[in-house]
Amino acid sequence: MGAPVAIVMGSQSDWPTMKRAAEVLDKLGVAHDSRIVSAHRTPDRLHQFGHGAADEGFKVIIAGAGGAAHLPGMVASLTHLPVLGVPVQSRALSGQDSLLSIVQMPAGIPVGTLAIGEAGATNAGILAASILALTDPALAERLKAFRAAQTEAVAERPVDQ
Numbered sequence: 001m002g003a004p005v006a007i008v009m010g011s012q013s014d015w016p017t018m019k020r021a022a023e024v025l026d027k028l029g030v031a032h033d034s035r036i037v038s039a040h041r042t043p044d045r046l047h048q049f050g051h052g053a054a055d056e057g058f059k060v061i062i063a064g065a066g067g068a069a070h071l072p073g074m075v076a077s078l079t080h081l082p083v084l085g086v087p088v089q090s091r092a093l094s095g096q097d098s099l100l101s102i103v104q105m106p107a108g109i110p111v112g113t114l115a116i117g118e119a120g121a122t123n124a125g126i127l128a129a130s131i132l133a134l135t136d137p138a139l140a141e142r143l144k145a146f147r148a149a150q151t152e153a154v155a156e157r158p159v160d161q
């Protein structure tokens with residue numbers, strides 16, 4: 001079986017944001033596979049990916065796009081797998097366009113939408129790991145350790161930097 005998490009994005013230009021999901025999955029020891037799949041520029045690739053994602057062995061899909069961000073919703077329409085949507089920060093509207101076009105799905109085809117930009121991508125990675133950890137006790141332990149280390153790293157008082 002291949003990687004459990006697919007990270008798809010609408011463009012190469014989304015990668016600086018979406019690699020945050022890849023990085024946190026690496027930290028948590030979760031294999032992932034990143035691909036460029038554009039709802040508008042590569043619609044055939046989109047259909048092939050969405051229809052085949054479960055058969056490829058993916059368990060969770062993280063989909064990021066910016067602007068008229070149809071990718072997460074279209075992927076969700078083609079698969080029963082959970083889809084986590086990351087609104088990439090657009091230049092023109094600072095990602096508000098991305099956020100609204102990802103979050104406002106019609107009832108019946110959910111996309112679990114995260115925050116705009118890198119925080120959203122990081123959290124999509126953590127959330128994907130949490131979903132997988134439901135049936136993977138070793139991953140659940142790694143996730144708990146990750147969270148504990150994060151808590152530990154917060155200083156009591158601020159310092160000048």
Ligand code: RP5
Nearest residue numbers: 010011013014065066067088
């Ligand atoms: C969307 O259009 C992509 O997800 C990207 O965020 C945005 C701009 O794409 P490029 O013109 O940079 O390729 O499809």
